Amino acid sequence: MTDPLVSANRLSVSYRIPKTLPWEEQQYFEVLKEVNFEILPGQRLGIVGESGSGKTTLGRAMLRLVKLSSGQLLFDGENISTLKQSALRPMRQRMQMIFQDPQSSLNPRRRIANIVTQPLIAFGKLPDRSALRETASTLLERVGLNPDLIDRFPHELSGGQRQRVGIARAIALEPKLLVADEIVSGLDVSSQAQIILLLESLSRDMDLTLVFISHDLSVVRKLCDSVIVLHQGRIAERNSTDGLFRFARHPYTRELIRAIPLPEIDDNWLDQNNDTQSKGGLAMQIKNATVLVTGANRGIGRAYIDELVKRGAKKVYATARTPSEIKTSHANVETHPLDITDRDAVYQLASKLSDVDLIINNAGVNMMSALVASDGLDAARAEMEVNYLGTLSMCQAFAPVLKENGGGAILNMLSILSRVNLPLMGSLCASKAAGLSLVQGVRAELAAQNTAVVAVMPGAVDTDMSKDFPPPKMAPADVVSAALDGLEEGLEEIYPGEMASGLNQGLSADPKAVEKELAGYLPG
Amino acid sequence: MSLLEVQDLRVTLRQHSTSTRLLRDVSLSMEYGKVLGLVGESGAGKSMVAKAILDLLPKKAVIDKGEIKFNQNSLLRLSVAERRKLLGKDIALIPQDPMVSLNPVRTIGTHLSEGLTHHLGITKAEARKQSIALLDEVLIRDPERVIDAFSHELSGGMRQRVLIAMAFSCSPKLIIADEPTTALDVTVQKRVLSLIRMMQRKQNTSLLFITHDLGVVAKICDQVAIMYEGRVLENTTAKQLFHSPGHDYTRALIDAMPRFDQPDKPILPVSRKLKEQLQAETREVDQATYND
Numbered sequence: 001m002t003d004p005l006v007s008a009n010r011l012s013v014s015y016r017i018p019k020t021l022p023w024e025e026q027q028y029f030e031v032l033k034e035v036n037f038e039i040l041p042g043q044r045l046g047i048v049g050e051s052g053s054g055k056t057t058l059g060r061a062m063l064r065l066v067k068l069s070s071g072q073l074l075f076d077g078e079n080i081s082t083l084k085q086s087a088l089r090p091m092r093q094r095m096q097m098i099f100q101d102p103q104s105s106l107n108p109r110r111r112i113a114n115i116v117t118q119p120l121i122a123f124g125k126l127p128d129r130s131a132l133r134e135t136a137s138t139l140l141e142r143v144g145l146n147p148d149l150i151d152r153f154p155h156e157l158s159g160g161q162r163q164r165v166g167i168a169r170a171i172a173l174e175p176k177l178l179v180a181d182e183i184v185s186g187l188d189v190s191s192q193a194q195i196i197l198l199l200e201s202l203s204r205d206m207d208l209t210l211v212f213i214s215h216d217l218s219v220v221r222k223l224c225d226s227v228i229v230l231h232q233g234r235i236a237e238r239n240s241t242d243g244l245f246r247f248a249r250h251p252y253t254r255e256l257i258r259a260i261p262l263p264e265i266d267d268n269w270l271d272q273n274n275d276t277q278s279k280g281g282l283a284m285q286i287k288n289a290t291v292l293v294t295g296a297n298r299g300i301g302r303a304y305i306d307e308l309v310k311r312g313a314k315k316v317y318a319t320a321r322t323p324s325e326i327k328t329s330h331a332n333v334e335t336h337p338l339d340i341t342d343r344d345a346v347y348q349l350a351s352k353l354s355d356v357d358l359i360i361n362n363a364g365v366n367m368m369s370a371l372v373a374s375d376g377l378d379a380a381r382a383e384m385e386v387n388y389l390g391t392l393s394m395c396q397a398f399a400p401v402l403k404e405n406g407g408g409a410i411l412n413m414l415s416i417l418s419r420v421n422l423p424l425m426g427s428l429c430a431s432k433a434a435g436l437s438l439v440q441g442v443r444a445e446l447a448a449q450n451t452a453v454v455a456v457m458p459g460a461v462d463t464d465m466s467k468d469f470p471p472p473k474m475a476p477a478d479v480v481s482a483a484l485d486g487l488e489e490g491l492e493e494i495y496p497g498e499m500a501s502g503l504n505q506g507l508s509a510d511p512k513a514v515e516k517e518l519a520g521y522l523p524g
Numbered sequence: 525m526s527l528l529e530v531q532d533l534r535v536t537l538r539q540h541s542t543s544t545r546l547l548r549d550v551s552l553s554m555e556y557g558k559v560l561g562l563v564g565e566s567g568a569g570k571s572m573v574a575k576a577i578l579d580l581l582p583k584k585a586v587i588d589k590g591e592i593k594f595n596q597n598s599l600l601r602l603s604v605a606e607r608r609k610l611l612g613k614d615i616a617l618i619p620q621d622p623m624v625s626l627n628p629v630r631t632i633g634t635h636l637s638e639g640l641t642h643h644l645g646i647t648k649a650e651a652r653k654q655s656i657a658l659l660d661e662v663l664i665r666d667p668e669r670v671i672d673a674f675s676h677e678l679s680g681g682m683r684q685r686v687l688i689a690m691a692f693s694c695s696p697k698l699i700i701a702d703e704p705t706t707a708l709d710v711t712v713q714k715r716v717l718s719l720i721r722m723m724q725r726k727q728n729t730s731l732l733f734i735t736h737d738l739g740v741v742a743k744i745c746d747q748v749a750i751m752y753e754g755r756v757l758e759n760t761t762a763k764q765l766f767h768s769p770g771h772d773y774t775r776a777l778i779d780a781m782p783r784f785d786q787p788d789k790p791i792l793p794v795s796r797k798l799k800e801q802l803q804a805e806t807r808e809v810d811q812a813t814y815n816d
Contacts, residue, residue, distance in 0.1 A: 189777055261742065265763055
C-alpha cells in the first residue's frame with residue numbers, strides 16, 4: 001500500500017473570539033473538531049460543505065497556513081504539526097495553494113510574467129533573470145493562456161484568465177500537493193468548464209495530488225475521485241465520489257445534493273422545503289451491502305433473505321438457532337447457527353464475520369402471555385431474554401465491526417406494540433417497548449461512528465407467530481420491502497402498512513384513545 | 525398587455541475619443557406576475573439592461589436609441605423627479621452582494637423604513653411596525669431584535685433576506701434581481717430563491733432575474749433571454765429553452781454545465797469557433813448600424 005501524502009489525526013483548529021473588554025477571559029471558537037483523514041498521492045479529493053463548515057480552514061490547515069490547536073499532521077511522512085514557519089519554508093515548494101479570489105490574490109502592480117515566476121524566484125530556482133520571460137511563457141502555455149499575456153497586468157485579464165494565472169503560479173514549483181479553494185465559484189459556466197478540464201489534465205500530467213474545496217457538488221463530481229463532506233467542523237461523511245452520489249448516508253449530504261439546481265424544469269423544486277428534508281437520519285444502501293439477518297428460518301426473516309438478494313446485497317449471512325431450517329438456494333447466502341441469547345456465540349460470530357455492514361435483528365419470541373393475568377415470570381423472562389437482551393448482545397458485539405467497516409446500519413424488527421400495549425400479549429409488548437428504547441439509546445451512542453440505527457414497527461404480520469391475530473395482516477414480503485425502502489431513504493422509524501401507520505398517527509393525535517381501544521383485547 | 529417593454533435599446537459608452545457599444549438593440553417584454561431570466565456570461569450586458577431601467581447607467585453611457593416603457597409610459601421621457609418617484613416604489617432592486625449593499629452604520633430598521641416613509645408617506649412609528657411585519661414575512665426569526673441590529677451582526681443569508689424585504693416593502697410592480705444568489709452557497713441559495721418566489725407570487729410582482737446559472741433559471745423563470753455581447757440571441761419560454769434550445773450558444777452553455785446526475789457527460793467550454801462566429805456577427809451588426 002502506498003503511504004498517504006497527507007495524514008491528519010484528530011486535527012483541531014480554533015480561532016480566538018475578540019474580547020469586548022480587556023479583562024474578559026479569552027474565548028475560542030473551534031472551527032475544526034478532531035478531524036481524521038488521509039490523502040493518497042495522486043488522489044483528487046473534494047471538500048464540500050456550506051459556508052462556516054470549516055472547509056477553507058481545513059484546506060489552510062493542511063498547508064499549515066493556520067495554527068493547529070491540537071492533533072497531528074503528517075505531510076509526506078513528516079510530522080509538520082508543530083514545525084516552525086522557517087522549518088516549513090523549504091517544504092512549501094511541495095505544497096501550493098490556488099486562492100478563491102484571483103482579483104485580490106494577484107499583485108495589481110506587477111506584470112503577469114513577474115507574478116507567475118515569483119515562487120521560482122523566492123526559492124532561488126531562477127538564477128538567471130533573463131530566463132524569466134521564457135519561463136513565464138512556458139507556464140502560461142501550460143495553463144492554456146496565450147504567452148503574449150506575460151506583459152499584461154492582472155486588471156487587463158478576464159476572471160477566467162486571472163484564475164489560470166493563479167494556477168500557473170501554483171504549479172511553477174511543480175508541487176506534490178495543490179489546494180484549490182473555491183476557485184471556480186465566481187466564474188461563468190464556460191470558464192468554469194475550462195478550469196475544471198485544466199485541473200484534470202494538470203493533475204494527471206504532473207502527478208499532482210489535488211484538494212478541491214467547493215460548495216458545488218456537480219463540479220466535485222466531475223473532478224474528484226473522493227469527497228469529504230464537512231458539517232459544523234466535523235467530517236459528516238467521506239466516500240468515493242461515485243459512492244457518495246449513489247448513496248449519500250448523511251442527511252446533510254442529501255440536503256446539499258438536493259439543493260443543486262439542475263438545468264431542468266421542475267416546478268416543485270423550490271417548494272420542497274429543505275428544513276424538513278434534512279430531518280432524516282443516516283441512510284444505508286442495500287446494493288453491495290453485507291448483511292446479517294437473525295431469525296432467518298421463517299416468516300419475516302425468510303422474506304428478508306429473498307428481498308436482500310433481490311436488491312443486490314453482496315452477501316447475506318442467514319442465522320437461526322437451527323440453520324437447517326433456512327431454505328435458500330442463493331449462492332451469496334451463507335447460513336450460520338446462532339442463538340442470540342448465547343452471548344459467547346454472538347461474540348464469536350462477530351469476530352468471524354468481520355465484513356458485515358448491516359445487521360437485521362429480526363429474531364424474537366412471542367409467548368402470548370398477559371401481564372397480571374399470567375401466573376409466573378417465565379414468559380416475560382423468555383421474551384426479555386431474546387427480544388431485549390439478545391438484541392442488545394448483537395448490538396454490543398457488532399457495533400465495533402460496523403465501525404471498522406465505515407458505519408453501516410442496525411435495523412431492529414419491533415412492532416407497533418412497542419408504542420402501545422395490547423393486553424392480550426402484554427408481556428411481549430413490554431419487551432418490544434424495551435426494544436424501542438434500546439434503539440433510541442444505541443442510535444445516540446453510535447451516531448458518532450455514522451451508524452444508522454432503525455426501528456421497524458409493523459402491525460399484524462401474516463406469520464405463524466401471529467396466527468392467532470385477527471386480520472388484516474400484512475404479507476411478510478411487504479413488511480420487508482417497506483423496511484428496506486425506509487432504510488435506504490434514511491428513516492429512523494419505519495411503520496410498514498396501513499395498520500401501523502394509522503396507529504402511529506393515532507398515537508401522535510390522541511394516545512389515550514388508542515390505548516383505550518387496544519385495552520378491549522383482554523386475555524381469556 | 526405587458527408591464528415592461530424594452531424596445532431596440534442601444535447604449536454606448538463614450539470615453540475619451542472611443543466609444544464602446546454596451547447594448548445592441550435589445551428588446552424585451554415582461555408580463556404581469558411573470559419571471560423573466562436574463563442570462564449571459566460576464567460582460568454580456570445583462571446588468572446594463574437593469575441599469576438602464578433603474579436609471580443607474582454609468583455617467584458616460586448614453587442611450588442612443590430605443591425606448592423603455594413601464595406600464596405604457598416611457599421611462600426615458602420622465603423627469604428625474606418623476607422617475608425617482610417610481611424607483612423603490614414601483615420598480616425595486618434586489619442587489620447581488622448582500623455584504624456591501626447595506627450601510628454598516630445604520631440599523632436594519634433604518635434601511636427598511638426609509639422607502640416606506642419616503643414613498644408611502646407614513647409615520648416613522650408606523651414604518652417601524654410595518655418593517656417588523658416585513659422581516660417576519662421574509663421568515664426572519666425574532667424580527668423585533670433584528671430590526672435594531674446592524675448588518676455585520678447578520679449572516680449572508682439573513683442579509684439577503686433583509687434586502688428582499690426592502691425590495692418588496694412598497695409592493696412594487698417590477699423587481700429586478702441582479703444575481704441575488706451568486707454569493708451564497710447552494711443550500712442558502714435554495715432558501716433565498718424559494719423566498720423570492722413566494723413573495724413574488726404573493727404580491728403578483730413581475731421579476732427580472734439576472735443570472736449566469738442556467739440551473740437557477742430552470743427553477744424560477746417563466747421566460748428566458750440569452751445575451752451575448754449586448755445582444756439578445758434567444759428569447760423564449762423556459763420550457764422551450766430547456767426542451768430544445770434554439771440557439772447554438774444556448775446549447776453550448778447547457779453543455780458546459782457539469783451535472784452530478786450525469787457524471788459521464790463531458791463538460792465542454794463554449795468553443796472558440798462559436799465565439800468567433802458570434803463576435804463576427806456582432807461586428808456586422810455594428811457596421812450595419814454605424815450610421816443610425
